Amino acid sequence: MYYHRTQNINNRRQQNWSRNQNTVAFVSNTKLGPVTHTVLIALMITVLGLIYLTQATRATSYDYETQKIDSQIAELNMEKSDLEIENARLTALETVKNSSVASTMTAPTSVSYASQ
Numbered sequence: 001m002y003y004h005r006t007q008n009i010n011n012r013r014q015q016n017w018s019r020n021q022n023t024v025a026f027v028s029n030t031k032l033g034p035v036t037h038t039v040l041i042a043l044m045i046t047v048l049g050l051i052y053l054t055q056a057t058r059a060t061s062y063d064y065e066t067q068k069i070d071s072q073i074a075e076l077n078m079e080k081s082d083l084e085i086e087n088a089r090l091t092a093l094e095t096v097k098n099s100s101v102a103s104t105m106t107a108p109t110s111v112s113y114a115s116q
Helices: 007-014 034-097 100-104
Strands: none
Touching: none
16 A cells, blocks of 8 residues: 655654654545445444444343243153142052952952932
8 A cells, every 4th residue: 555645744754753743644545435334324323323232132032032031941840740639649559459348358259339
């Protein structure tokens, strides 16, 4: 890239500058008009808006995932309680069958039903 010497550069070089001070100022040859500035600002605002929207939708998607997991936990808890009840029912029948009272019972020889 080739830089042209401008009046600014010449004036600063002729002055006495101390150490650690810039002695060169770059002046761009490209000039942007007011329409270009407006377009650039609109593009920057659009990009910032898109970044904001992606961040906001990411948080919302996490919320949906947590809601889905919470509903799965509720379903599994209901299934667990149903299984606990069935387990209690089945173990109660086994307890009755194996009790001393049930073992002393005999099977009936004849069965008759009352008719109306």
